[in-house]
Amino acid sequence: MGRLENKVAVVTGASSGMGEAIAKLFASEGASVVAMARRKERLDDLIKEIEAGGGKATAVAGDVTIEEDVQNSIKTAVDEYGKLDIVISNAGLLDQMTPVADVTDDLWDAVFDVNVKGPMRFFRAAIPLMEEAGGGTFVTVSSLGGIKCGIAGSTYIASKHAVLGLAKSVAYMYADKNIRSNVIAPGAVMTEMGQTSDTSERGMERAQLTMACMPRMGEASEIAQLALFLASDESSLVNGAVVTADAGWGAG
Numbered sequence: 001m002g003r004l005e006n007k008v009a010v011v012t013g014a015s016s017g018m019g020e021a022i023a024k025l026f027a028s029e030g031a032s033v034v035a036m037a038r039r040k041e042r043l044d045d046l047i048k049e050i051e052a053g054g055g056k057a058t059a060v061a062g063d064v065t066i067e068e069d070v071q072n073s074i075k076t077a078v079d080e081y082g083k084l085d086i087v088i089s090n091a092g093l094l095d096q097m098t099p100v101a102d103v104t105d106d107l108w109d110a111v112f113d114v115n116v117k118g119p120m121r122f123f124r125a126a127i128p129l130m131e132e133a134g135g136g137t138f139v140t141v142s143s144l145g146g147i148k149c150g151i152a153g154s155t156y157i158a159s160k161h162a163v164l165g166l167a168k169s170v171a172y173m174y175a176d177k178n179i180r181s182n183v184i185a186p187g188a189v190m191t192e193m194g195q196t197s198d199t200s201e202r203g204m205e206r207a208q209l210t211m212a213c214m215p216r217m218g219e220a221s222e223i224a225q226l227a228l229f230l231a232s233d234e235s236s237l238v239n240g241a242v243v244t245a246d247a248g249w250g251a252g
């Protein structure tokens with residue numbers, strides 16, 4: 001019996017990196033997965049792979065900044081699989097390591113729209129359903145940069161702090177409704193994120209100073225294992241927690 005048998009999960013940012021790893025692991029543990037992101041072809045490949053392994057998954061091509069797409073993801077879970085137990089808010093956007101003196105309003109708004117307002121839209125849409133069903137659980141992917149350090153662009157760091165506060169407010173506000181909300185704070189993880197050369201010179205220079213004390217890069221599959229624990233009933237007493245997954249980088 002899988003650790004998520006009979007559960008229905010929506011995973012955002014499932015077209016690559018951690019979201020893709022989470023979708024695959026959850027399906028292999030018995031969950032029915034709604035995989036959401038903008039790149040449809042990537043999602044279609046993911047669904048094929050999950051189905052070939054005997055799992056259940058449906059793709060929703062959509063953008064977490066568009067309310068209708070968020071609603072559609074939740075509706076797909078209910079229409080296809082009858083309910084919604086788990087939401088993994090993982091989709092995220094970097095800010096090219098931009099220091100605050102160079103931040104434009106457009107950059108700030110775009111990053112907050114994905115990293116903070118995206119999860120808020122999912123909380124807002126899913127909580128009434130979970131309340132009615134008697135419970136549910138959320139896992140939000142913040143960052144080590146959301147709890148203690150400022151090693152990235154100013155907007156990204158601010159957004160990852162903000163989403164952590166949002167997730168904690170959900171944890172407390174709905175604890176009496178059997179709804180849990182926990183946060184993963186990854187250190188550096190090997191994914192497509194950050195594989196761009198379009199970064200601020202100053203931002204990169206400052207960030208690189210801290211690399212010497214990073215024990216190692218993480219793998220997306222390691223984040224997926226943590227998401228699995230936090231999404232499953234095994235973590236029934238864990239609510240409002242922020243769990244770092246950084247090989248000890250933040251302890252340095």
Ligand code: NDP
Pocket residue numbers: 012013014015016017018019036037038039040042062063064065090091092093114141142143144185186187188189190191192193194220
């Ligand atoms: P990836 O770039 O591999 O994945 C990001 C995912 O987010 C993609 O699937 C992308 O899909 C999706 N996404 C981006 N914008 C939107 C949007 N507007 N609507 C829907 N989906 C969107 O990076 P990671 O797997 O590394 O990132 C996952 C999370 O982990 C992010 O929140 C990131 O901030 C966080 N994180 C990453 C770290 C790292 O070192 N990699 C460290 C700490 C935190 P598509 O383009 O198809 O829409």
